[in-house]
Amino acid sequence: MSHHAPAQPLTVSARGALRGRITVPGDKSISHRSLMLSALAVGESRIEGLLEGEDVLATAAAMRAMGATIERDADGVWRVHGVGVGGLLQPAQALDMGNSGTSTRLLMGLVASHPITATFVGDASLSGRPMGRVIEPLARMGADVTASPGGKLPLMLRGISPAVPITYTLPVASAQVKSAILLAGLNTPGITRVIEPVPTRDHSERMLAGFGAALSVEDTAEGKVIAIRGEAELRPQAIVVPGDPSSAAFWLVAASVVPGSDIVVGNVGLNPTRTGLITALRMMGADITEEDARIVGGEPVADLRVRHAPLRAIEVPADLAPSMIDEYPVLFVAAAFAEGRTVARGAHELRVKESDRIATMAAALGACGVAVEEHEDGMTVTGSGGEAIPGGATIASKLDHRIAMSMTVAALHARRPVTIDDAAPVATSYPTFFASLDALTGGAPA
Structure with a gap:
């Protein structure tokens, strides 16, 4: 790829x-998230209307590499058997993200609170894109990231369990950074909070709540506060994208x-x-x-x-x-x-x-x-x-x-x-x- x-x-x-x-x-954002959360639920989820572009297929391949069973039926419905939150396995080789910045940033969050090490690689375009804005909060939660110069791919991320819950104010409006922290918070004991001074797309919050995560959103003077309670149990879903x-x-x-x-x-x-x-x-x-x-x-x-x-x-x-x-x-x-x-x-x-x-x-x-x-x-x-x-x-x-x-x-x-x-x-x-x-x-x- x-x-x-x-x-x-x-x-x-x-x-x-x-x-x-x-x-x-x-929808690409919803397609990525539906694969990731289905892979963390216990049982079988069904996804209809998944975007079958290269970026989303990179996410599917990565979740398979970390233990989920993901199959596409002849009628285009995808079936995902998840491993449960905390159940991600050590991938045998580098995770190839192709051109997908979303896959990279969100999966870094998932890996950060699991006791596994993953290497992320991508194509020339993705390898030129900065990952520092995700590395910084995940490092605060205890993950250890070794990136290429400039905080770029290829990078190696050593997750930690238990990770440390943090309260993090987003310095730039980025749904990907917000989502990475919330996904890391899924397997982190306690409550992980993201404060969002400027609202960004909220697909992660909607879908996490749909899968049964304990998540709250509150408007405050500092901005929107999104809080997730860790060690969640996600329930399988039927999703129409x-x-x-x-x-x-x-x-x-x-x-x-x-x-x-x-x-x-x-x-x-x-x-x-x-x-x-x-x-x-x-x-x-x-x-x-x-x-x-x-x-x-x-x-x-x-x-x-x-x-x-x-x-x-x-x-x-x-x-x-x-x-x-x-x-x-x-x-x-x-x-x-x-x-x-x-x-x-x-x-x-x-x-x-x-x-x-x-x-x-x-x-x-x-x-x-x-x-x-x-x-x-x-x-x-x-x-x-x-x-x-x-x-x-x-x-x-x-x-x-x-x-x-x-x-x-x-x-x-x-x-x-x-x-x-x-x-x-x-x-x-x-x-x-x-x-x-x-x-x-x-x-x-x-």
């Missing part, structure tokens, strides 16, 4: 209106900017910590309606109908950043077609994603004839007022799946075809993306 196949360049041309109904792959709002994002923008479009994206998770992009697009005038709103497994879900609408530039509220951090690249694409100058700030986190998403998107949009101004923490984009953008460029996606998909969306309303230098990384999060594009546009370009 950790060596890159030859690049797969892809040229995308405008294809006219998007029409029809699709579903998107299961909702569609990933980060994957739906590409279609919300595509249908908004391509004239004549009218689509329905079914079964999209609408957890309020994940809907920042929908909020921002509606502020810009997007026509997005929720149909058949429902609750599935503790998570709000609806079908989203999106019709083409003229977009207006906005100043993106900085407080939306945590709930749309992965959607900024495609928001920049929406801004490229809006009327006026859209200013998006407060997104420093984009500099340390799979690529530097601010610099990479600024270069990509600029190459396609869009006027952009890069800021340390975001971007100002001058839109086309709904007209097609010039296009005609070859884009460096920097092995980043979200850049590749975002620029595919931009190409759907460009005057000249746009070439993505490597479309292969899209498989990490959305293996059926290009098939869905064909379904909505009646096949390949005319």
Whole structure:
């Protein structure tokens, strides 16, 4: 998994209106967590709608390596026989995380409070990403981490049991750091607390409570205090994973900017910590309606109908950043077609994603004839007022799946075809993306 196949360049041309109904792959955040917690429950859990991308499969492989039995039925339902909290086994070889930062950070938390040693390795992109923000609180709990220079992969983590419960205030808004500490707290005697000054996605809290962990969430003057009582007994669950709002994002923008479009994206998770992009697009005038709103497994879900609408530039509220951090690249694409100058700030986190998403998107949009101004923490984009953008460029996606998909969306309303230098990384999060594009546009370009 950790060596890159030859690049797969892809040229995308405008294809006219998007029409029809699709579903998107299961939510990546929920897919990772459902495998991990099922592997710590005693008995068999069933998972429907699991995202079968490379990142989630890396989590499945790691949980198998630590003793869980994980099988996929012919009908796509996954069955997991867990080992119980405290029951993780010493893996026989290094855990290959591929490109998955989520797998790495959350699994470090799980291992930290078990008496085992695990070595984490990843591909070139993941090996450049900083892990210090997770290492620091886990070391306070007693884990011993030997990382590569700069707190990077490969790293070796020696867990400890019993670990020490801590109260930890998050220095940066990060659901992954929060989740790593809570997962470490599962097998730690006493109460482990995370204080969150800025709210981040809460999938871990919802799912831990669903599996039966003793967890409380309290709003205080310092922020949200999430407390978990350790030495938990998790009960097996039947989980239906909702569609990933980060994957739906590409279609919300595509249908908004391509004239004549009218689509329905079914079964999209609408957890309020994940809907920042929908909020921002509606502020810009997007026509997005929720149909058949429902609750599935503790998570709000609806079908989203999106019709083409003229977009207006906005100043993106900085407080939306945590709930749309992965959607900024495609928001920049929406801004490229809006009327006026859209200013998006407060997104420093984009500099340390799979690529530097601010610099990479600024270069990509600029190459396609869009006027952009890069800021340390975001971007100002001058839109086309709904007209097609010039296009005609070859884009460096920097092995980043979200850049590749975002620029595919931009190409759907460009005057000249746009070439993505490597479309292969899209498989990490959305293996059926290009098939869905064909379904909505009646096949390949005319």
